[in-house]
Amino acid sequence: xxxxxxxxxxxxxxxxxxxxxxxxxxxxxxxxxxxxxxxxxxxxxxxxxxxxxxxxxxxxxxxxxxxxxxxxxxxxxxxxxxxxxxxxxxxxxxxxxxxxxxxxxxxxxxxxxxxxxxxxxxxxxxxxxxxxxxxxxxxxxxxxxxxxxxxxxxxxxxxxxxxxxxxxxxxxxxxxxxxxxxxxxxxxxxxxxxxxxxxxxxxxxxxxxxxxxxxxxxxxxxxxxxxxxxxxxxxxxxxxxxxxxxxxxxxxxxxxxxxxxxxxxxxxxxxxxxxxxxxxxxxxxxxxxxxxxxxxxxxxxxxxxxxxxxxxxxxxxxxxxxxxxxxxxxxxxxxxxxxxxxxxxxxxxxxxxxxxxxxxxxxxxxxxxxxxxxxxxxxxxxxxxxxxxxxxxxxxxxxxxxxxxxxxxxxxxxxxxxxxxxxxxxxxxxxxxxxxxxxxx
Numbered sequence: 434x435x436x437x438x439x440x441x442x443x444x445x446x447x448x449x450x451x452x453x454x455x456x457x458x459x460x461x462x463x464x465x466x467x468x469x470x471x472x473x474x475x476x477x478x479x480x481x482x483x484x485x486x487x488x489x490x491x492x493x494x495x496x497x498x499x500x501x502x503x504x505x506x507x508x509x510x511x512x513x514x515x516x517x518x519x520x521x522x523x524x525x526x527x528x529x530x531x532x533x534x535x536x537x538x539x540x541x542x543x544x545x546x547x548x549x550x551x552x553x554x555x556x557x558x559x560x561x562x563x564x565x566x567x568x569x570x571x572x573x574x575x576x577x578x579x580x581x582x583x584x585x586x587x588x589x590x591x592x593x594x595x596x597x598x599x600x601x602x603x604x605x606x607x608x609x610x611x612x613x614x615x616x617x618x619x620x621x622x623x624x625x626x627x628x629x630x631x632x633x634x635x636x637x638x639x640x641x642x643x644x645x646x647x648x649x650x651x652x653x654x655x656x657x658x659x660x661x662x663x664x665x666x667x668x669x670x671x672x673x674x675x676x677x678x679x680x681x682x683x684x685x686x687x688x689x690x691x692x693x694x695x696x697x698x699x700x701x702x703x704x705x706x707x708x709x710x711x712x713x714x715x716x717x718x719x720x721x722x723x724x725x726x727x728x729x730x731x732x733x734x735x736x737x738x739x740x741x742x743x744x745x746x747x748x749x750x751x752x753x754x755x756x757x758x759x760x761x762x763x764x765x766x767x768x769x770x771x772x773x774x775x776x777x778x779x780x781x782x783x784x785x786x787x788x789x790x791x792x793x794x795x796x797x798x799x800x801x802x803x804x805x806x807x808x809x810x811x812x813x814x815x816x817x818x819x820x821x822x823x824x825x826x827x828x829x830x831x832x833x834x835x836x837x838x839x840x841x842x843x844x845x846x847x848x849x850x851x852x853x854x855x856x857x858x859x860x861x862x863x864x865x866x867x868x869x870x871x872x873x874x
Contacts, residue, residue, distance in 0.1 A: 514563055522555040525642040525871035534862040550575065551869070552642055554610065564617040572608040609694070610640075610662070625667040628694055632667065632682040632707045633659045633721035634749045634762050642871035646758070646796050646833055648845045651812045652825065653790030658766035659723050659745045660689040663703065676713035682706060688725030689743070699728040699740060715753040722746045742769045756798035756806075763791035768817065786817030796833070803842070806833040815852075824852035843869040 531545045553573045560566045578590035594602040613627025630638045636650045637659070649655070665686030672679045687693045688703030703725025711717045724744040731738040747764040766788040796808035808831055815824040831845030849863040 514560065516560045516562075519558045520555065521558075521874060522553070523641045523643050523871065523873045524553045525551040525869055527551055527648065527867055527869040529865060529867040531866075532864045534864070551871075554641065561614075565614065567614045568611060569609075570611040572610055573605065574608060575603065575605045577606060578603055619670075621672055622668060622670040625669065626665075628662060628664045629667055631659050631661060631663050631705065631723065632669065632684070633705075633723070633745075633747055634719070634764070635751060635760060636762075637661060641873075642869070643839070643841050643873050646794070646806065646808050647810065647829060647831060648843050648867045648869045651762070651790075651792040651794075651810065652814050652827070653762070653764050653792065653812065656788070656790070656814070656816075658764045658788050658790070659705075659721065659747065660693075660703075662694070663687070663689075663705075664694045665702075678711040680707075680709040680711070680719075682708075684723075686725075689727045691729040691738075698738070699726050701726040701728075717749075717751045719749045720747070721749075740771070742771070743767065756800070758794070758796045758798070758808075760794040760796075761792065765789050766817075788815070788817050790814040798833075803834040803836045806835075807831075808833055826850050826852070839873045841869075841871045843867075843871070845869075 526549070528548050529545075533543045555571050555573065557569045558566065575590075577588050580588045582588055590604050591601050592604055593599045609628060611627075611629055613625050613629050615623050615625050617623050630640065632638060634654065636645060636654050639645075640650070642648075663684060663686035665684065667682055667684045669680075669682040671681070682705070684703075684705040686703050686705075687697040688699075688701065690698050692698055703723065705721070705723040707719060707721040709717060709719035722745070724742075726742050727740060729739040743766065745764065745766045747762060749762040750760070752759040767786070769785050790813055792810050792812035794808065794810035796806050798804060798806040808829075810829050811827070812829075813824070813826050827847055827849035829845060829847040831843060834842040836842065845865075845867045847863075847865045847867075849865070851861045851863075
């Protein structure tokens with residue numbers, strides 16, 4: 434989805450989206466939060482600010498798929514330019530219980546009960562001039578503590594704190610999600626340069642946990658059939674006419690790789706595009722494409738680095754009417770290795786093939802019981818390389834509560850069935866019960 438508004442102390446809580454260009458008169462103040470979920474609140478605010486007017490001379494233009502700058506004092510209809518630095522973000526914590534029906538999986542615990550911190554993401558946004566702005570998003574994490582090393586051991590990020598009598602302390606890491614600058618070339622075209630989230634589907638740019646109806650994004654989004662991030666240029670814009678809105682992106686980047694944020698290891702540009710149509714009846718339909726070359730680090734001195742050509746294509750649809758939300762995405766990802774450049778694994782040479790997956794989601798937001806939203810979704814995933822399983826089908830049901838505009842509470846139950854086959858997880862059933870609290874600040 435390409436439109437996001439953080440109205441009235443970040444009530445929208447959507448991290449990503451699209452902002453409609455206005456034209457000659459000062460735009461009215463954005464509408465307040467609706468009684469719908471955070472996505473709907475953001476959309477309603479965006480729609481109120483998107484009537485056919487333009488910012489007053491010298492006023493900053495809102496970014497295409499980031500935040501609602503108006504809630505931060507950066508109102509696109511304001512008469513004065515605002516260049517202060519704005520800091521905000523989102524966070525979430527969860528509790529989960531997992532249960533494997535069979536316990537014959539080496540190294541996998543049958544039952545796990547655990548609390549966990551999911552995300553702590555900070556945003557820094559600033560207008561440089563009326564047509565230029567910058568955004569940075571960083572995720573603070575306890576990783577790499579607890580991750581697996583190449584030899585199967587577990588990494589320990591425990592050090593000693595010289596400022597506290599050399600007592601043990603766990604250190605963490607920083608993930609740079611986004612870092613870029615935008616410049617408005619025309620009323621309908623903006624250029625973005627830097628490290629940005631790939632504009633595809635519904636829940637890649639809108640990746641903040643308060644914006645996601647379920648506890649997690651669907652599995653096929655997390656598998657990154659499209660690269661989650663890219664480094665390069667993104668030309669984007671939108672056009673509004675007779676109640677219809679056309680959003681579009683064209684991208685050129687380093688592509689996917691072991692060092693893509695700092696260098697293009699294969700000197701091969703990756704190209705992509707997205708087009709999305711928003712209709713007056715609440716229906717949005719989008720299509721996305723990406724192609725490039727992946728190049729990793731050489732496994733040993735003198736060895737050739739793993740490399741392959743890849744292409745991904747996807748379609749998505751979303752329908753909102755009152756409290757109803759219907760949503761679906763389908764994604765395919767193809768890999769082609771060149772002769773002599775196939776990567777090896779424990780299962781032998783990885784073959785050419787296609788990843789494929791889709792999900793279907795339905796939800797309804799009521800105006801009572803903390804704006805409760807019952808939801809359910811089905812997803813199917815079939816990977817091209819199958820060392821552990823040949824496919825997954827899972828069903829998720831849950832409740833999404835919004836006591837206040839900036840706080841979301843979620844309850845979810847999931848059942849995953851791994852497809853039959855010779856793989857390690859074949860015929861296994863996994864049950865996961867999860868609660869989550871997510872909020873914006």
